Amino acid sequence: MSQMxxxxxxxxxxxxxxxxxxGVLAIVASYLLGKxxxxxxxxxxxxxxxxxxxxxxxxxxxxxxxxxKWQARIKELExxxxxxxxxxxxxxxxxxxxxxxxxxxxxxxxKTQIEYIDRVVKGDTVxxxxxxxxxxxxxxxxxxxxxxxxxxxxxxPQIVIEEINKAAAGVKQ
Amino acid sequence: xxxxxxxxxxxxxxxxxxxxxxxxPEAIPELKEKCPDLKQIEGNSxxxxxxxxSVVTNYNMYYExxxxxxxxxxxxxxxxxxxxxxx
Numbered sequence: 001m002s003q004m005x006x007x008x009x010x011x012x013x014x015x016x017x018x019x020x021x022x023g024v025l026a027i028v029a030s031y032l033l034g035k036x037x038x039x040x041x042x043x044x045x046x047x048x049x050x051x052x053x054x055x056x057x058x059x060x061x062x063x064x065x066x067x068x069k070w071q072a073r074i075k076e077l078e079x080x081x082x083x084x085x086x087x088x089x090x091x092x093x094x095x096x097x098x099x100x101x102x103x104x105x106x107x108x109x110x111k112t113q114i115e116y117i118d119r120v121v122k123g124d125t126v127x128x129x130x131x132x133x134x135x136x137x138x139x140x141x142x143x144x145x146x147x148x149x150x151x152x153x154x155x156x157p158q159i160v161i162e163e164i165n166k167a168a169a170g171v172k173q
Numbered sequence: 174x175x176x177x178x179x180x181x182x183x184x185x186x187x188x189x190x191x192x193x194x195x196x197x198p199e200a201i202p203e204l205k206e207k208c209p210d211l212k213q214i215e216g217n218s219x220x221x222x223x224x225x226x227s228v229v230t231n232y233n234m235y236y237e238x239x240x241x242x243x244x245x246x247x248x249x250x251x252x253x254x255x256x257x258x259x260x
Contacts, residue, residue: 110233
């Protein structure tokens, strides 16, 4: 049916107006000219043809109006979809940038902290203490010595390692 | 009656549907990355600082994964809002 409608859509809209007009004229003529003896014999075919022409004309008037309405709706939706797609791409870019930047900060912070721990363990604390006051430096020195003692004297018990590893392993699916 | 039925069927042939489909957007690849497994402590004789480093690494991995999860939630809420705005 859609192919048929497509073929019919190639016919200019003016044709249906003319058909409707011709149909009305034919009906009117069948009544007015019916009294003339020679025309009288064509009265019925003229009337039937007129009614058929009016019906077809009205139907295709409806088709044209309906088509115009749907075309307008399609255009409206196409515009909305285009706007939504642009907005969606923009949102994706914003969220991606946000996540990538934050993850970078977290990774950087982890790296800095691990480097700090390594420096403290190795005793390479010049860069750490360079901006500290005397009191702060003394406090830091005390903490460093405490850590050194803990490293030498307190190895982590095996059961602690096992339990931590167990927790880190989580539940495998 | 049969003429009326014919006219109604004929009238229905003029009906159409809007041939427009809206696609739900593709997710951000960075958000689709799987969260890594937490770091395990290796070896029998482990110094307290190795334990500390492992804890620091795992905490940061959690935050990294948490950020991606927050990103997913935000992405879904925002994209759904946009998707539903087309009607």
